[in-house]
Amino acid sequence: MPENTEALVEKIKEYYEFLLEDGLIVEIANSGVFKQLKEGHRMMEIGDSVKYMPLLLTGAIKILREDEEGDELLLYFLEKGDTCAMTMTCCYGESKSRIRAIIEKDAEIVLIPIHKMEEWLAKYKSWRSFVFESYNIRLNEMLETIDTLAFLKMDERLYKYLTGKAVVTQSTTISNTHQEIAYDLHTSRVVVSRLLKQLEHSGKIKLYRNKIEVLKF
């Protein structure tokens, strides 16, 4: 936990030095708020009004979509160096979140007041690049999600989910119940159990209680 602004500048530099100008990093440290968040923390809900844009320093965040009946779907994970473009959306146009964000792995973030975003756009070229780059990454991530939904069958989606999760959490062991996975993929627990069993038989994973080991990538 950075003790003061100086320390925060150093902390941000660790992850953003090569992306953002020094002057901008100082501004971020001055007007941003550093936070440490625990796994499982619900950072944002659908309909919440968005006042801050998060910069992710460490850890991982999962971004979910929900329909009217409350059914969920995992959109993508945010990792170190990412920011949430769906949040940036809120600086122009609507100010309500259209997604849910849950900490997937203990995270350190810096919250930036959204009015700064526009201010820095005119002022810092590196900020413009960063913001655009973020939008692009997000658009491509959404494309990927669409491809997955449209072109893959459930067993492929499941396997992709497991390997993807292993990557963002930097661990081949996934600590989830079948029910939780079912929520993320928007299917039922029985279907997940069935397909996990198949994946185990084909030697790609190993099943334990509350735990799945990914063997192949």
Added chain:
Amino acid sequence: MPENTEALVEKIKEYYEFLLEDGLIVEIANSGVFKQLKEGHRMMEIGDSVKYMPLLLTGAIKILREDEEGDELLLYFLEKGDTCAMTMTCCYGESKSRIRAIIEKDAEIVLIPIHKMEEWLAKYKSWRSFVFESYNIRLNEMLETIDTLAFLKMDERLYKYLTGKAVVTQSTTISNTHQEIAYDLHTSRVVVSRLLKQLEHSGKIKLYRNKIEVLKF
């Protein structure tokens, strides 16, 4: 067809006067190329390198995604006042198109060289707003597409497709074969025929040869 730059300025003003500064519109008219494109024209293919960003004045464009096997999926339609954010993606980072664009309804567009985009970002506030607004619209459109894929059944997707298409083409009559619809929804012709019959029985549409009439919205 505008005869000269003066006429093009007027033409662009018709659609963008309230969005973009006058000075910017003049610049667009100077460095942009006006084009008229016919329905069915394949404007861009996956893998094409992107050198221009299109501003849509009239008509409609459909944006498709394709997987390795050549299976297609409709992502969304672009309409008057829209631009293609997936194209803007190409100004930073990769320069290859990740989508296919086909004229859905005779269109008039202005092609802007992509290097102008960055130049104008620093120079015109209205351009920044426009570009951000476009990104946001596109992100939300992609979210909508994801919702549709994840939460709707095929009959609902089909009905949504028909009504959506009626809106962008500004006509309740849809001139498509069942096979063409099947491609857009990434399913088979037989499935489309079956579900269309159901929709007809429920009184939402009326079927003809090469033609579908949307009765309810």
Added chain:
DNA sequence: AATCCATTGTAACAATTGTTACCCGTTCAA
């Protein structure tokens, strides 16, 4: 008129996914 071809309708069947029900084993609290 005869023929061809694209389009649509439909039946029969297969594969995938979703649902219900019930099992067993583990964990945890009373």
Added chain:
DNA sequence: TTGAACGGGTAACAATTGTTACAATGGATT
């Protein structure tokens, strides 16, 4: 120690979607 709650396995069945096959229709062409 007992029982409830949770996590997971599995069978049986239902619903949805995909596939194959073939018939019927209507235009277009010769």
